[in-house]
Amino acid sequence: MKLDLYTLYVGHVTTFVLMTTILLLIGLRYRQEQALRIWGVAGVLACAGIALIALRPYLPLWLGVGLANCLLFFSLMLTWVGGVALDHARLPWRPGLLLAGAVSGVFLLLPFGPEAFAWRILLFSAAYLLFHALLWRSLRRSPHQARLGYRLGRLIVLLLMLTYSVRLLYSSAVSSGWLANSALFAYLDYQAMWLEYAKLLCFIFICFERLEIRLYQQAMLDSLTGLANRRAFHEQAEQRLAANPDAPVALLVMDLDWFKRVNDSHGHLAGDEVLVHFATLLDRHFGHFDAVYGRNGGEEFSVLLSGSAVPHAPALAETLRHTLAAEPIATSDGNTLQQTVSTGLVVAPRGHTPLRELFRQADLQLYAAKEQGRNRVCVGAL
Numbered sequence: 001m002k003l004d005l006y007t008l009y010v011g012h013v014t015t016f017v018l019m020t021t022i023l024l025l026i027g028l029r030y031r032q033e034q035a036l037r038i039w040g041v042a043g044v045l046a047c048a049g050i051a052l053i054a055l056r057p058y059l060p061l062w063l064g065v066g067l068a069n070c071l072l073f074f075s076l077m078l079t080w081v082g083g084v085a086l087d088h089a090r091l092p093w094r095p096g097l098l099l100a101g102a103v104s105g106v107f108l109l110l111p112f113g114p115e116a117f118a119w120r121i122l123l124f125s126a127a128y129l130l131f132h133a134l135l136w137r138s139l140r141r142s143p144h145q146a147r148l149g150y151r152l153g154r155l156i157v158l159l160l161m162l163t164y165s166v167r168l169l170y171s172s173a174v175s176s177g178w179l180a181n182s183a184l185f186a187y188l189d190y191q192a193m194w195l196e197y198a199k200l201l202c203f204i205f206i207c208f209e210r211l212e213i214r215l216y217q218q219a220m221l222d223s224l225t226g227l228a229n230r231r232a233f234h235e236q237a238e239q240r241l242a243a244n245p246d247a248p249v250a251l252l253v254m255d256l257d258w259f260k261r262v263n264d265s266h267g268h269l270a271g272d273e274v275l276v277h278f279a280t281l282l283d284r285h286f287g288h289f290d291a292v293y294g295r296n297g298g299e300e301f302s303v304l305l306s307g308s309a310v311p312h313a314p315a316l317a318e319t320l321r322h323t324l325a326a327e328p329i330a331t332s333d334g335n336t337l338q339q340t341v342s343t344g345l346v347v348a349p350r351g352h353t354p355l356r357e358l359f360r361q362a363d364l365q366l367y368a369a370k371e372q373g374r375n376r377v378c379v380g381a382l
């Protein structure tokens with residue numbers, strides 16, 4: 001059976017219009033996903049380009065071939081920019097516009113007639129490969145690249161690149177007349193069309209996945225310091241205790257000293273900066289240990305250590321206390337502040353001690369540290 005290219009194009013444009021409309025509608029509903037709107041515009045340009053190609057027998061060549069393909073080049077560029085917009089604030093508009101403009105310029109220099117059909121396919125396939133290689137790279141570089149949507153996206157982009165590589169090789173090997181009547185060429189177009197639909201669906205899937213990530217972050221991360229919030233800390237700590245019931249554990253509860261005075265004398269903003277400074281120190285000291293740590297709320301933080309790090313817990317708490325006290329904190333209003341921290345630490349020989357009990361004992365030690373004059377670590381055992 002021979003596939004008719006024009007029937008194919010009409011079917012393609014209809015489905016593409018429908019899918020692009022869905023993409024744009026979702027993009028307008030979820031305004032935080034800039035990528036969806038960029039991909040939506042890419043879809044609109046692609047629809048216009050494919051519609052012009054489908055209507056080519058009734059249009060002048062400059063419109064049905066020249067402008068149609070230029071629209072497709074700019075649509076390709078937007079597909080890449082949308083991929084970058086998923087995870088980066090700086091979008092590659094300048095190189096994107098330059099590349100799309102350059103490819104369009106070269107395309108417009110080619111004759112529009114059937115004799116140059118193979119050349120046009122060759123140039124289009126090369127541009128397609130280039131923009132999709134860039135899109136693949138932006139999906140690969142994302143911090144969420146291991147998520148299902150990103151993996152699927154990369155797979156679909158790779159399959160599309162494979163299809164267009166065959167198209168490119170084929171168009172460089174045969175004549176224009178042969179290519180225009182080739183069943184293999186029509187088949188490649190058909191395959192690319194389905195992969196394009198899969199790509200659009202995958203884009204939508206990625207954006208919903210990102211929405212889920214964002215909601216998770218809002219629910220589990222402290223918005224000021226970026227550390228785990230109380231809920232996340234408790235969840236992770238419970239999991240850690242359940243996973244290693246026979247391993248020793250240590251819980252540190254840390255509370256900044258006289259923090260109310262910081263707010264009262266220097267303002268809430270300076271207070272926030274002190275909290276962020278302390279969170280950074282916490283990250284620096286415990287980030288490379290097998291530790292769960294977070295902000296309990298206010299000026300209180302906690303750390304759960306398990307396994308081989310437990311014997312070092314008192315020394316680690318001392319080092320952190322000393323580092324905080326020794327480093328003046330420069331605030332954005334030009335002041336420097338000194339801050340200290342009191343720590344209650346409890347060590348338990350086995351992980352199946354309930355978290356509630358660990359907190360109760362660590363709080364008692366914290367209370368003792370405050371009572372004894374602050375800026376100290378008090379250690380207890382269970």
Ligand SMILES: Nc1nc2c(ncn2[C@@H]2O[C@H](COP(=O)(O)OP(=O)(O)OP(=O)(O)O)[C@@H](O)[C@H]2O)c(=O)[nH]1
Pocket residue numbers: 224255256257258259260261263267268269270271272275297298299370374
């Ligand atoms: N800037 C800022 N302040 C906060 C935040 N959360 C809680 N606080 C303030 O932290 C202060 C805690 O004060 P207190 O509980 O009296 O404790 P303290 O002054 O640190 O005294 P001790 O703990 O006894 O050493 C209050 O003034 C709260 O308003 C926050 O997110 N940002």
